Amino acid sequence: MDSHIALVGLPGSGKSTIGRYLARRWSVPFVDVDVAIEEQIQCSIREFFAKEGEDRFREVEQDVLAQLLKKPEKMVIATGGGAVLKPENRAQLARHSLVVYLSASPHEIARRLQKDTQRPLLQVGNPLQRLQELHGIRDPLYKEVADFVVAGSGLSATQVAQRVAMQLELGASR
Numbered sequence: 001m002d003s004h005i006a007l008v009g010l011p012g013s014g015k016s017t018i019g020r021y022l023a024r025r026w027s028v029p030f031v032d033v034d035v036a037i038e039e040q041i042q043c044s045i046r047e048f049f050a051k052e053g054e055d056r057f058r059e060v061e062q063d064v065l066a067q068l069l070k071k072p073e074k075m076v077i078a079t080g081g082g083a084v085l086k087p088e089n090r091a092q093l094a095r096h097s098l099v100v101y102l103s104a105s106p107h108e109i110a111r112r113l114q115k116d117t118q119r120p121l122l123q124v125g126n127p128l129q130r131l132q133e134l135h136g137i138r139d140p141l142y143k144e145v146a147d148f149v150v151a152g153s154g155l156s157a158t159q160v161a162q163r164v165a166m167q168l169e170l171g172a173s174r
Helices: 015-026 033-041 045-052 054-069 087-096 106-112 127-145 157-172
Strands: 004-008 030-032 076-078 097-103 148-151
Touching: 004 015, 004 054, 004 087, 015 030, 015 076, 015 157, 030 033, 033 045, 033 054, 033 076, 045 054, 054 076, 054 087, 087 097, 087 127, 097 127, 097 157, 106 127, 148 157
Parallel strands: 004 076, 004 097, 030 076, 097 148
Antiparallel strands: none
16 A cells, blocks of 8 residues: 555445455554544544534544544545545545545435434434435535545445455556
8 A cells, every 4th residue: 555545425335344344455554533533522523513513523623634644654544424525634635645435325325324323414304315415515525536436335335345445456556
């Protein structure tokens, strides 16, 4: 691995699951940005959102992501679903990593996350509608920053992870 691998996509697109698989495959560290944020803020993201709001959360997210991307040791990084909202984050991701967009339909993600209570932006009356709104806003940003787009709808996590690995390995051998 010549650079960090950063995974982007909607909440529930498989960034953490796929990231762990890739890190094991290549024997490199895996970091989930949301977990790193929680370690820094000493509470859950959901609690932080409720107390401090989304704007403050995005500032912390930007700081944590920048710190990770500047580390010399190469790693696989699962970003938060909204990390691409800040232009600074997109610039850092493009500059310091190979970015893979894990693309999945809002319908499939809503099905996967039916029982999820941890994602603050999805704690609404109609999570599917919210995912469709998020997709409309974020999809162009994910595509803007992505070096590779891997569609995961209808596939198991292992199948998606294998596709991502193949794309990255083929891309690296060019």
